[in-house]
Amino acid sequence: MKVIEVENLTKRFGSFTAVDNISFSVEKGEIFGFLGANGAGKTTAMRMLCGLLVPTSGKGVVAGYDIQHQSEKVKASIGYMSQKFALYEDLKVWENIRLYAGIYGVPEKETKERTDMLLAELGFEKEKESLVKSLPLGWRQKLAFSVSIFHNPEIVFLDEPTGGVDPVTRRQFWEMIYKASERGITVFVTTHYMDEAEYCNRVSIMVDGRIDALDSPSALRREFAAASMDEVFRHLARKSKNNGL
């Protein structure tokens, strides 16, 4: 079953085409890596899928809803974690969970029970009453991810979730992503860490607003006769007109 279907999606800002006629689909339960250099159009494409940005042309269906005309329904079925840390720093850990769970309509009783479970899982029991601003970055990112899937969305969109995080935490973060995927949540993740690309079921690589390659990491390595995803990526990125390479 396809949970994301995109056809000829385009976004122009004035004369600049940020996303240029892309088409792809994502299967339920997949971990889909969305790769590309800075400025390749990853975030723009993702924001359109989340209903934050109106496409210039083309069509997109997320969780069965049209991204242009049913964007509020799309929003109710997805989780989103942005590049910029977006939990409320002046709220406590449990207050952030309560706020977002409440917004998505998770019953209060359930929220209470699951909050304690979640914090135990994360090893954050002692931080329940801490203000989020007092947590180190890696912990915050883990918390933000947990909050974004707390309401059991069909799909979670992660925009460079591991930016600026240390390798150990990055590893733990990916373990969390696998767990979410096991729960049946489809994971759509942008990154520019190529080792992370290897963890994905399938990856697409965007260059100058277009998707230049889309397959499983192993198939891509074969296709480009490369030893690693890093090589595949550099091979493709070299074609870009605006990355100064």
Next chain:
Amino acid sequence: MLKYLLEKEFKQFFRSRALPKMAVIMPFMAMLIFPLAANFEIKNINLAVVDNDKSVTSVKLVNKITSGGYFRLAESAATYGDAMRGVELNRSDIILEIPSNFERDLKREGEAKLFIAANAVSQTKGGLGSAYLAGIIGDFNKSINTQLKDGAITISPRFWYNPRLLYTYFMVPALMVMVLAMVCGFLPALNIVGEKENGTIEQINVTPVNKLTFILSKLLPYWIIGFVVLTICFFVAWFAYGLVPAGSLATIYLFAALFVLSFSGFGLVISNYATTLQQAMFMMFFFLLTFIFMSGLYTPVANMPDWAQKLSIISPLKYIIIVLRQVYLKGSGFTDLLNSFWMLSAFAIFFNGWAVLSYRKKS
């Protein structure tokens, strides 16, 4: 949904270091300190007296005028020309000329004339000075009246509704409006722009929270806080100046609610266009200053030049200041204030309509 968002707003408000303290200090500052600083009451006006009569009554009159603290006898001139020279040399601001048959006319004909000339270069000194002078003579007139039964001096203005012409009484109700404008107009707008700057608004935009719920979650807390602050203002005005509204408090609350609705709508419009706090602050101050000077807070609208009077209709502050002054000093009721009611309603619809239309969850 709204419940969780409101809970969040209140937690954030009370957790912030400055906001709760400011909300309590502001009404005290506005009620106790600002009226003193913004006092236009003038003392020590230099008076030149040309007493052509030199009678008991005229001496009494001059004594009365100079004993009040407002006037200082700068010069007793022999002729009007001498006094005029004093004005030219800036020694005196106002000339009071008492005609030679002042006492006799007063006694015989029950009527006498005085001549007041004011140097209007210093407009406030000249204008207010002659008004004060007329007031004092009016008082004197009354005491003469009781002595002479039907004798009278022709000048007798009275300052209606604010009989003692206390500037404080004039300023305090208007300053309450300022406090409301700050709490209910500024704070929610800055709060929203703050969320834009932090990126937290994007996280909200990607949830199914709808426009209206989000906006209400921003406005309601500040409305509640605004009314608490307004109520503190009432108490401070009462304790500090013994100033209680001559009209009903219900009228004030009703109009305050309407004003708050329109002014927070204005704040929202700004928050929709500003992307940083700096931009928002700058726009806020630009418009707030315009609104204040057009509102009649300092200069009565009727004293403004024609074009400024026409321009003053764009200031929502003007209408609520009129309401507060009239209810406080004159005891006006709802039916006397219909014009303000309609204007404030129009502002509320205009700003809030604009705010809802210009707010975008997506771009």
